[in-house]
Amino acid sequence: MPKKKRILIVGGVAGGASCAARARRLSEEAEIVIFDRGSHVSFANCGLPYYVGNVIRREEALLVATPELFKDWFNIEVRLESEVLSIARDRQEIEVRNLQEGRTYRERYDALVLSPGAAPIKPPLAGIDLPGIFTVRTIPDSRRIKEWIIDKKAASAVVVGGGFIGLEMAENLVNLGLSVTIVEMQPQVMPLYDPEMLTPVHKHLVRKGVKLHLSETVAGFEANGDRLTVQLKSGGQECADLAILSVGVRPETGLARNAGLEIGKTGGIRVDEQMHTSDAHIWAVGDAVEVRDAVTGLPTLVPLAGPANRQGRIAADVIFGRNSRFRGVQGTSAVVVFGLTIASTGPSEKTLRRLGLWDDLRCEKIYLHPNQHASYFPGAKMMTMKLIFTGDDGRIIGAQAVGEAGVEKRIDVLAFAIQKESTVFDLEEAELCYCPQSGSAKDAVNFAGMIAANVLRHDAHIVHCDDLASRDFLLLDVRDPAEFRRGHLEGAVNIPLKELRNRLDELPKNREILTYCLIGQRSYYADRMLTEHGFKATNISGGYLLQTFHKESRPGAPSK
Numbered sequence: 339m340p341k342k343k344r345i346l347i348v349g350g351v352a353g354g355a356s357c358a359a360r361a362r363r364l365s366e367e368a369e370i371v372i373f374d375r376g377s378h379v380s381f382a383n384c385g386l387p388y389y390v391g392n393v394i395r396r397e398e399a400l401l402v403a404t405p406e407l408f409k410d411w412f413n414i415e416v417r418l419e420s421e422v423l424s425i426a427r428d429r430q431e432i433e434v435r436n437l438q439e440g441r442t443y444r445e446r447y448d449a450l451v452l453s454p455g456a457a458p459i460k461p462p463l464a465g466i467d468l469p470g471i472f473t474v475r476t477i478p479d480s481r482r483i484k485e486w487i488i489d490k491k492a493a494s495a496v497v498v499g500g501g502f503i504g505l506e507m508a509e510n511l512v513n514l515g516l517s518v519t520i521v522e523m524q525p526q527v528m529p530l531y532d533p534e535m536l537t538p539v540h541k542h543l544v545r546k547g548v549k550l551h552l553s554e555t556v557a558g559f560e561a562n563g564d565r566l567t568v569q570l571k572s573g574g575q576e577c578a579d580l581a582i583l584s585v586g587v588r589p590e591t592g593l594a595r596n597a598g599l600e601i602g603k604t605g606g607i608r609v610d611e612q613m614h615t616s617d618a619h620i621w622a623v624g625d626a627v628e629v630r631d632a633v634t635g636l637p638t639l640v641p642l643a644g645p646a647n648r649q650g651r652i653a654a655d656v657i658f659g660r661n662s663r664f665r666g667v668q669g670t671s672a673v674v675v676f677g678l679t680i681a682s683t684g685p686s687e688k689t690l691r692r693l694g695l696w697d698d699l700r701c702e703k704i705y706l707h708p709n710q711h712a713s714y715f716p717g718a719k720m721m722t723m724k725l726i727f728t729g730d731d732g733r734i735i736g737a738q739a740v741g742e743a744g745v746e747k748r749i750d751v752l753a754f755a756i757q758k759e760s761t762v763f764d765l766e767e768a769e770l771c772y773c774p775q776s777g778s779a780k781d782a783v784n785f786a787g788m789i790a791a792n793v794l795r796h797d798a799h800i801v802h803c804d805d806l807a808s809r810d811f812l813l814l815d816v817r818d819p820a821e822f823r824r825g826h827l828e829g830a831v832n833i834p835l836k837e838l839r840n841r842l843d844e845l846p847k848n849r850e851i852l853t854y855c856l857i858g859q860r861s862y863y864a865d866r867m868l869t870e871h872g873f874k875a876t877n878i879s880g881g882y883l884l885q886t887f888h889k890e891s892r893p894g895a896p897s898k
Contacts, residue, residue: 343368345657346432346447348422348593350379352643353624354453355403356650362412364658370414371445373434375421378477379405384643386480387503390487391510400477425450425597427617449619449657452594452607453650456587456625456641465559470566470580474503475587483580492516492579496568498556499584500527505675507582508548512676519549519576521556521568526891528673532686533891534803534884535724535738539680546676551576587641589626602628604639611663613653621657623649632666633684633735633756634695640667668736670753672746679745683753684736687726700729704789704800705880707857708782710744715774719743720857722880722887725752725762725786732761732794737786744782751783762790789862798862799869800879801852803888811850811876816864821856827885835860838867847873854878854885 345361347354350372358370372379380403388394405416419437426433432450435442458473460466470490472483486492495511497504500522508518520527520543526536527543527550543550551570559581560567568576589606600616602608606628613621625641627649645667655662672681687703690696703726709718721741727734737752739745755764765787772779780788792798801809813830815822822832833841835855845851851873853861858881868875878885 343448343657344446345370345449345451346445347372347451347453348432349453349455349624350374350416351381351383351453351455351624352646353455353650354451355380355408356647357451357453357621357623357654358408358414358650359403359412360651360654361657362414364654364660366413370412372408372414372416373420373422373432374416374418375437376476376478377418379403379408379416379418381477383475386474386477387506387510389477389480390474390483390507391513393510393513397477397481422593425593425620427597427620430619447619449621451650451653451657452615452620452622452626453624453646454590454593454626456589458583459586459588460583461556461585463556463558464569465561465566468559468561468566471559471583472580473583474507483582486580487514487516490564490579494518494578496521496566496576496578496581497584498568498581499586500524500550500552501529501584501586502671502673504582504584505543505673507584508543509546509675511582512547516579517547517549519551519578521551521554521570521576523553523555525553527552528680530669530686530689531680531682531738532688532724534888535722535740536680537887537890538722538740539675539678540890542676542678587625589628589639591626594622594626602637604628604637606637606639611665612656613649613664614656621653623653629664630666631685632668634690634693636693638667638669640669642667642669642671644670665757668753668756670749672749677742678740679742680738680740681746681749682736682738683749684726684734684756686736686738687724690726690735699735701726701735702729702790702793703727703802703879704786704793705858705884706782706785706789707880707883708785709778710741710747710782711776712774712778721745721748721782722884723748723782723786725790727762727790729794732763732790734760734762734765744776748782748786752786762787762794766791797866799865799876801876802879803885806852806878809850809852811852812846814845814851814853814861814864815855815882816853816860817855817882825882827854827882830854835864838864842868842871842873845873849874851875852878855881857881857883 381400408414408416421435423433431444494517497508497520500520511518526533555571557569557571594607600608607622609627624646628637631638652662668684670683719742723739726736770781815830815832816835853864855861861877865875865877
């Protein structure tokens with residue numbers, strides 16, 4: 339490339355904007371131009387639901403950077419409402435249409451970076467284009483939703499899809515006073531998570547007034563005066579003043595396809611670890627690209643802002659001769675809905691089993707329910723965590739957590755542990771902040787490592803809820819009698835932990851004994867006690883609480 343490079347970037351937001359800014363920091367000589375067909379170059383699309391809900395009150399607050407800022411700070415030209423129509427790879431030119439003037443022109447490049455993003459999926463359903471049906475992808479989208487709610491004095495909404503945007507929109511619409519129904523085709527919201535982890539989320543949504551239609555799909559939409567009738571495939575229907583489509587996104591690959599660039603098997607633009615496409619002069623970043631899953635090694639699509647920003651920086655580095663490489667993604671993410679945080683990193687058990695990797699990696703899992711800070715300090719909140727690790731060396735594969743406080747902190751620690759290929763034995767030794775208001779001397783991350791390490795050392799024997807049907811056992815509940823009376827597993831015998839040593843003669847030594855308590859701690863102590871006395875004991879991981887989550891998450895469990 340010539341010393342004074344001409345870098346053209348198609349699309350802003352996270353990947354394209356970060357690439358442009360990084361490129362300028364690496365070279366004062368390069369000519370850098372960003373083209374975006376929208377009216378904003380870099381905005382916080384994750385904040386759009388909160389703009390609809392008036393949590394973010396000023397539209398300007400969503401603007402991460404403006405054309406003026408790019409020009410004043412970085413000497414980068416931004417051309418808004420400019421759609422790139424085609425790429426002439428042989429001439430290293432792009433064709434651009436100025437959407438305001440209708441004028442078409444060409445621009446030459448030395449390096450071209452594609453950051454077209456992903457488009458909301460609009461299923462081909464009857465009535466899908468009726469007024470009052472919206473997607474949430476841009477600032478104008480959210481503005482139109484706000485105006486519709488005000489103009490129509492909207493009192494109800496149907497949200498189609500229970501992923502990130504679906505849950506966030508549901509919360510913000512409820513907070514505006516609307517009655518909200520979520521229709522989700524999977525038997526759970528947040529479909530990438532393991533189902534048992536979503537049981538407390540479903541209960542939380544219902545408590546907050548959200549109506550759930552799980553394992554349900556929309557058959558079509560009909561106009562009903564100024565309202566919409568949402569027809570369900572089960573034969574039911576929901577009437578509402580507006581509908582939000584949040585059924586996922588699809589990579590915007592039309593420009594790349596038409597230019598003959600290679601498309602990956604997942605449908606994203608294929609790139610190498612330096613964000614090169616199949617053309618040596620073209621890079622691609624962000625939601626439109628297919629990337630490598632850092633844990634499984636398989637190609638995947640992960641439309642998240644964090645990876646897009648890193649990819650943009652790497653593309654700029656490589657354009658200027660640096661040997662930067664993208665390590666891949668592990669899908670670390672979180673969503674907060676009505677004060678409940680749901681977070682994960684790495685693949686779920688469901689994903690690993692679907693890919694055939696659960697047995698290949700000899701995966702094991704443990705559950706725990708620690709408090710987010712010291713239990714003696716007022717306000718301690720319990721979270722539920724799931725840790726997945728390899729059964730041979732204890733390498734950490736993935737983690738999920740749900741709770742009111744402290745959840746994302748623990749998942750962040752575990753995300754970095756996965757990145758560094760750490761093991762559960764490393765988690766035992768992790769030195770983390772402790773003060774009564776924010777943690778414990780043995781943090782939740784330490785506890786997760788200790789429990790998992792105990793399993794691998796055979797100091798703890800565990801069984802999971804989904805394995806109980808295949809075993810012959812005596813079920814031993816070691817909680818206090820009052821807890822037992824409030825609810826217990828069918829067929830369980832109740833011997834409180836504090837009485838167990840003096841009542842060992844009531845238990846058989848020729849039969850497996852499955853111990854449980856509320857969350858698994860007392861039953862672990864019982865497991866160790868019984869094992870030391872020659873009994874064949876096994877602890878039910880996650881305790882009675884996890885059993886209830888598991889039971890309610892099974893297909894066929896009633897929707898609320």
